[in-house]
Amino acid sequence: MRYTVALDAMGGDHGVTITVPAALSILKKNAELRLILVGRDDLLRAELARHHGSESDRLVIKHAAEVVGMDEPPAQALKKKKDSSMRVAIDLVKEGVADACVSAGNTGALMATARFVLRMLPGISRPAILKVLPTIRGHVSMLDLGANIDCPPEQLLQFGVMGSARVSAIEGKDQPKVGLLNIGEEDIKGNEVVKQAHELLKQAPLNYAGFVEGDEIYTGDADVIVCDGFVGNVALKTTEGLAKMISHYMREEFGRNILTKLAAIVALPVLNAFRRRVDPRRYNGASLVGLTATVVKSHGGADALAFEYAIDEAVKETMNQVPDRIRIKMAELEGRSQTEKESS
Amino acid sequence: MRYTVALDAMGGDHGVTITVPAALSILKKNAELRLILVGRDDLLRAELARHHGSESDRLVIKHAAEVVGMDEPPAQALKKKKDSSMRVAIDLVKEGVADACVSAGNTGALMATARFVLRMLPGISRPAILKVLPTIRGHVSMLDLGANIDCPPEQLLQFGVMGSARVSAIEGKDQPKVGLLNIGEEDIKGNEVVKQAHELLKQAPLNYAGFVEGDEIYTGDADVIVCDGFVGNVALKTTEGLAKMISHYMREEFGRNILTKLAAIVALPVLNAFRRRVDPRRYNGASLVGLTATVVKSHGGADALAFEYAIDEAVKETMNQVPDRIRIKMAELEGRSQTEKESS
Numbered sequence: 001m002r003y004t005v006a007l008d009a010m011g012g013d014h015g016v017t018i019t020v021p022a023a024l025s026i027l028k029k030n031a032e033l034r035l036i037l038v039g040r041d042d043l044l045r046a047e048l049a050r051h052h053g054s055e056s057d058r059l060v061i062k063h064a065a066e067v068v069g070m071d072e073p074p075a076q077a078l079k080k081k082k083d084s085s086m087r088v089a090i091d092l093v094k095e096g097v098a099d100a101c102v103s104a105g106n107t108g109a110l111m112a113t114a115r116f117v118l119r120m121l122p123g124i125s126r127p128a129i130l131k132v133l134p135t136i137r138g139h140v141s142m143l144d145l146g147a148n149i150d151c152p153p154e155q156l157l158q159f160g161v162m163g164s165a166r167v168s169a170i171e172g173k174d175q176p177k178v179g180l181l182n183i184g185e186e187d188i189k190g191n192e193v194v195k196q197a198h199e200l201l202k203q204a205p206l207n208y209a210g211f212v213e214g215d216e217i218y219t220g221d222a223d224v225i226v227c228d229g230f231v232g233n234v235a236l237k238t239t240e241g242l243a244k245m246i247s248h249y250m251r252e253e254f255g256r257n258i259l260t261k262l263a264a265i266v267a268l269p270v271l272n273a274f275r276r277r278v279d280p281r282r283y284n285g286a287s288l289v290g291l292t293a294t295v296v297k298s299h300g301g302a303d304a305l306a307f308e309y310a311i312d313e314a315v316k317e318t319m320n321q322v323p324d325r326i327r328i329k330m331a332e333l334e335g336r337s338q339t340e341k342e343s344s
Numbered sequence: 345m346r347y348t349v350a351l352d353a354m355g356g357d358h359g360v361t362i363t364v365p366a367a368l369s370i371l372k373k374n375a376e377l378r379l380i381l382v383g384r385d386d387l388l389r390a391e392l393a394r395h396h397g398s399e400s401d402r403l404v405i406k407h408a409a410e411v412v413g414m415d416e417p418p419a420q421a422l423k424k425k426k427d428s429s430m431r432v433a434i435d436l437v438k439e440g441v442a443d444a445c446v447s448a449g450n451t452g453a454l455m456a457t458a459r460f461v462l463r464m465l466p467g468i469s470r471p472a473i474l475k476v477l478p479t480i481r482g483h484v485s486m487l488d489l490g491a492n493i494d495c496p497p498e499q500l501l502q503f504g505v506m507g508s509a510r511v512s513a514i515e516g517k518d519q520p521k522v523g524l525l526n527i528g529e530e531d532i533k534g535n536e537v538v539k540q541a542h543e544l545l546k547q548a549p550l551n552y553a554g555f556v557e558g559d560e561i562y563t564g565d566a567d568v569i570v571c572d573g574f575v576g577n578v579a580l581k582t583t584e585g586l587a588k589m590i591s592h593y594m595r596e597e598f599g600r601n602i603l604t605k606l607a608a609i610v611a612l613p614v615l616n617a618f619r620r621r622v623d624p625r626r627y628n629g630a631s632l633v634g635l636t637a638t639v640v641k642s643h644g645g646a647d648a649l650a651f652e653y654a655i656d657e658a659v660k661e662t663m664n665q666v667p668d669r670i671r672i673k674m675a676e677l678e679g680r681s682q683t684e685k686e687s688s
Contacts (some may be wrong), residue, residue: 135589136588183493183581214584230575238559238579238583239582253621254611264611278590
């Protein structure tokens, strides 16, 4: 067993009913993994029994009496719920008992607690939400997706560094291409913040490819796309909404009459292959980058399969020492700007 | 003939080769329409002849010697190209010779020229780009899609008023539901501008439905969605990019082997029906709302069918007197805030 991941087993809309089967399933696939289920031990034991599973040296239960509510104010969760499954899972990472933690709970509370307990890496002001999305040619890492609104240019630069370090670490790409999300409609492209971030990114030790527009997220030309959390969140949610509309239209067209229903039966294997490929569950698991350790946020409504993918993101980050790689890349950036300051 | 629309026949990536056939086609379908083709008369006459068409009382050629380049700075186009097809088409509207104008040319130049020649309606600071998009239940009007970055709250309010007036006029809806695009991730939702716009919209004489997130664009719950041009442009372009990726995946899956190719043949009528439904050409034509007359921007790369849809948007706005309806709705808003000021 090489990696230990602590799971906030109570978090999300469905709590133990999805976290426990997800844990049992991924342990079968990954022999190097050890999981700690954090939450109410009576509920966890009952759920384990329901799935004919039990505690073992690879699946440990850690009792935590409280649960952070999905709509609970982050400050309150942080101050008052010191025995919540979320907090205890993060504490385990802090104490070195676990390498990483995964939660499907309240995003704001997770961010605030992780930041308070684990602290930020040097030079990073706040965590950013990073997600890997499918593209025509592979995939792209996009950040920030909602943790930071009104980001100053320096923060957009940090996003570029963090995204680049993570892609290098996990995908082994030497110089990931970093794009800055912008619009091309106006004569003077972009707003002031984006223009300043563009200058900072040009000077940074990154393979910076310049501006990208919204339609280029899915072409796969860039490995990393940087934007502020407001814009990134809108782009991500727009994607989710459009995907739903398209699948609704498909169902309507194939369900129109007896002939179209027959066509659907013939095309079923193809449609299923297609559906698997765009299945959002396969892209579940957003990384809160910039912290001293790996914290992955699962979608609150995730099912067991989706939660398993979120655990897998945490495993990938741990295996590839993403926080350390970000630390090194940030030091490189800071060292360079230090040298520039000294030489000027 | 009840409506005259002036076409910038030279604009866009393909100029007369798409504007002329589009004009000939729409004139056959709409007996009340008259078009003025503005551009180089030699080119226009040659293109008309190629399509076995000719000038008539419903299809008039108006010569303009110059063309605004797709990448030409708007200020330069405005100052130096007074005999461009774009400028002359807009001048025809100003002079009352045409009711509306359509161009596939340079967006920045079109905005600057239209604003200079036609002027803004009282109370509106700048034009906004509005587009009608498909949803699960029908369609939604979204603005701004790229004309204005960093919009103050008052401008977002204007977008709400303009969008609402346009939907009322064209769709006959009495109280269109207006939503304000926001994100739901952070504990304190949205940025300062969005929060202030939220307060203004609540007090306005609109059916304001509050915040909507990116995934709600396509549900059809709102009739109008308001956002700043940066966010709106990213959302629109993200949609275009995702749609391309999905159709790429579909082609790949159906083209995988002999069996999937056979399935594609069986499913072809359904796939075609689906494709027609999401065909972006059917949604071509963005309205520059807030001007004293109708100006519609076609996508630069539009083909003849897409350009026809853009002309149709201009016809709908003209038929339903959208600029007047916006003027009335703005007066209502201003009157109300005037009364509030007096009574306070």
